[in-house]
Amino acid sequence: IEEYEKKELALEELYQELSHKEKEVQTLQRNHELISEKFINVQKNFKEQQELYIKHNDLLKKQTQLQAQFDNCMQNIAEAKERLKKLEHAKAEYEKLYGHEKKYLECKKKKEIFEQARAMNMKKQALQKQYDELMHELHEKEKSIKAEQSELQKLDDLETTIKQNDSRKKDIEQTAKSLQEELYAIKEHIGGIEKAVKDRKKHIEQIEKLGREAECPVCLRPLHEAYDATIAKLLSEIEEYEKKELAILKSAAEKKDSMLKNTEREVKELDIQLNALQQQKAQLLEKKKNVEKALSELKKKRDNLDAIGLQLQELSAVMFDEQEYANIVEEYSNLEAIHTTFIGLEAQIREIPVVQQRIGQLEKQKNDRAVEIKKINENIDTLGFSEKLYHEVKNEYDSVLQEKEKIIKQLNEERLLYNDIKNAIGKIDDELKKDKQNRKKIDAAKQEFELLQRLDKIMDGFRESVLQMARPVIANYASNLFNQLTQGRYQAIEMDDTFNFQIMDDGRWYPLSRFSGGEIDCANLCLRIAISNAIRDFSGSGAVGFMAFDEIFGSQDNERRNAIINALYTLQEQYRQIFIISHLDDVKELFPSILYVQTTANGSVAKWL
Structure with missing residues (x-):
């Protein structure tokens, strides 16, 4: 109870705190709505200024690029004109050197003829030297091969x-x-x-x-x-x-x-x-291999020697004058410097039309850039962008945005606190409800326990009373039926306070354990019927509608089996339905209605016979 009161007190405090927190959230919500309206207006102005700012910067950037291109064109035009002036001077020098160039070409042709003869003469000398060396090498190789062949034996x-x-x-x-x-x-x-x-x-x-x-x-x-x-x-x-x-x-x-x-x-x-x-x-085989290789190489060298001999025959008529060749080389060297200058001037002359075309293209580019620069300046003036106004609007936008984010942060924090308080209230409220339910259950259990104690006392007295009333009635019904089924052999059945049964035989009472299995089953049948009749009599409900028996014929002989069937027929007036379960085929013809149950591969099947 003390814990329950503490929870109620805590719940009351939380409700007060929730009310206070709810007011704070509402205040922040109103502030958020106001700052949001203001932010929309400021944001709209800032976007307009931002668009003007971007357009203005794009125009300035393009203006700078065009001005750089214009200045570059001016510089390139000046450099091209200077280059053209130098090329025209080179053209005059070229014309002066034309006679020297003719002499150079004639000397060059003579020099090439002498160089071919010189190369053939050098080749002839080299082949002769190679031929002599190869002859000496073949002689030495043949001596070496003969020595190694003797070891291979x-x-x-x-x-x-x-x-x-x-x-x-x-x-x-x-x-x-x-x-x-x-x-x-x-x-x-x-x-x-x-x-x-x-x-x-x-x-x-x-x-x-x-x-x-x-x-x-x-x-x-x-x-x-x-x-x-x-x-x-x-x-x-x-x-x-x-x-x-x-x-x-x-x-x-x-x-x-x-x-x-x-x-x-x-x-x-x-x-x-x-x-x-x-x-x-292995050493001998290696030597054998080397000898075979050497013989192969020796054959190749002989073939090479024959080829060199043929080349020397072809070059036998070659003649070369070294002094005359030296004079031509000296004259060629003197004319070569003038030829180099002539070739350089010729290359410069070919550049003149290219430079002239380049000057025309640069003049056109310069004029095009000037027109574009003028048009950009007109667009900048038409745009009407103010750097001062842009920064004022931007500062206002940043300030309002910062204030809005601050309010949103506060509002989210207060909402989280508000939800935490609600969750705490819900938790305590659930605990209080569970406590109330538990107390109700405890009270109900106490009442039920007291009622059961009273009922136990009543039932003890009732049981004794019912036993005193029912025992002679059950014994009478059972005795009459048992006497009928046994054809008067056993006179009576009685039961004690604990419902243990005894059978009278020749004027003396005996327990059930003394008798045969069939007699015990017959006695139990009689007792079951007697108990049903006693319940009917004491309840005052008239005839009992249904009675069922399971395997009551199995332990009986034919005489007693017929007696049980006759007794069951006499019970038809008292019981509207009597249901007998039996596995004996010879008794089924004695009953008016038969439900036959048979086991098949698909399960049990029941049918009326």
């Missing part, structure tokens, strides 16, 4: 020796393989014997640990007197294995191992010999 004997050693190595390796297999088989046999010794030692340890009274771990029979004999037998087997079989096998293994090492040593020695022989063979 040893190659056949060497290959025969290698084949013999290789065959011997394979025989020894086969012997080594057989020895290794035999040694492996002996070691495997030794391993099996050592395992058998280990197993018997383990059995001895187990028997000694278990003692004389335990079971044998091998045959599972009690040891008793066989304890010592078993251990002695195991020790004897161990001694047999270790002193006889193992000794023989280890000796055989040592001999095989020694023989294997000898064969391996022989293989290594043969490998060394074979490696040495193979190296000698």
Whole structure:
């Protein structure tokens, strides 16, 4: 209760704070609306000025570009006129040097003829030198090849020796393989014997640990007197294995191992010999290869020598005068400087029409730029842009925007606080509602508990009263029906306070456990019918409409089965429907209506017969 009151007090404080916060939000909302209207007007003015500012800047930028192009045209025109003046002077110099250029071309032609003859003469001298050197080289090469061919005669004997050693190595390796297999088989046999010794030692340890009274771990029979004999037998087997079989096998293994090492040593020695022989063979084969290569090269050199001889025959008629060639070269050098000047002037003369065309293009560009500059200046004057007014409007826009953003920030913060207070109120309100519901449930539970206590006392008395009233009625109904079904053999049925039943036989009462299964089932049937009749009588509701029985004929003989069916017929006046469940086919003909249930592959199927 104290916690509930604290929550109510906190809820009241939150409602007060919510009311105050709501007023603050409304004030900020009104301020936001006012500043938004003002911002729209200021923003409109600023956009107009901004558009004028952009247009004005674009015009100024274009004006600057055009003025730069105009000034550049003026400078290019001046430079082109100066260049044209120099070119016209070069044209006058060109005309003066035309006679010298004619002499230069005649001298150049003579020089080219002498240079061809000089080149052929130099080629002739070089070929003669090459021919002499090649003759000497061929002679030396032939001597060297003959010496190496004499050494190659040893190659056949060497290959025969290698084949013999290789065959011997394979025989020894086969012997080594057989020895290794035999040694492996002996070691495997030794391993099996050592395992058998280990197993018997383990059995001895187990028997000694278990003692004389335990079971044998091998045959599972009690040891008793066989304890010592078993251990002695195991020790004897161990001694047999270790002193006889193992000794023989280890000796055989040592001999095989020694023989294997000898064969391996022989293989290594043969490998060394074979490696040495193979190296000698490789060296001889390399020499053979070199000789074949040298013979091929020798043939090529002979062919080359013949070709050089033919060229020397072709050049035998070549003649060259070195002094006359020197005089022509000197004259050519003197005329070449004048020719270089002439060629340079000729190139400059070809430039004159190009420069003249360039001056005309620049004059046109200059005039076009002047017209465009005049038009841009007129557009700037027409625009009417004011730098001062633009900055005033911009400053006002920035100020109003800053104020608007500040109010929006405050409004969002206050709204968040407002929502936090509402959420806190909702949370406390939910907790208070849950507390009220819990208190109602507790009060209802207390009332229900008190009512159940009172009802328990009433029911105890009612149960005793009902038992006293119902017990003789049930016993009477059951006795009459049981006497009828058993054809008077058993006189009556009674029940005690806990509804345990007894049957009278020859004037004495006996419990149900004394009788056969069929008699017990028959008695239970009678009791069920008697209880139904008693309930009907005490309720005052008239006839009970329905009664069902499950497998009541299974434990009865034919005589008692017929008696039960006759009794059920007598109950038709009291029960409108009697439902019998049975698996016995021989009773179905005794009932007017039959619902036959049959199991099929698709499930159970029911039909009326």
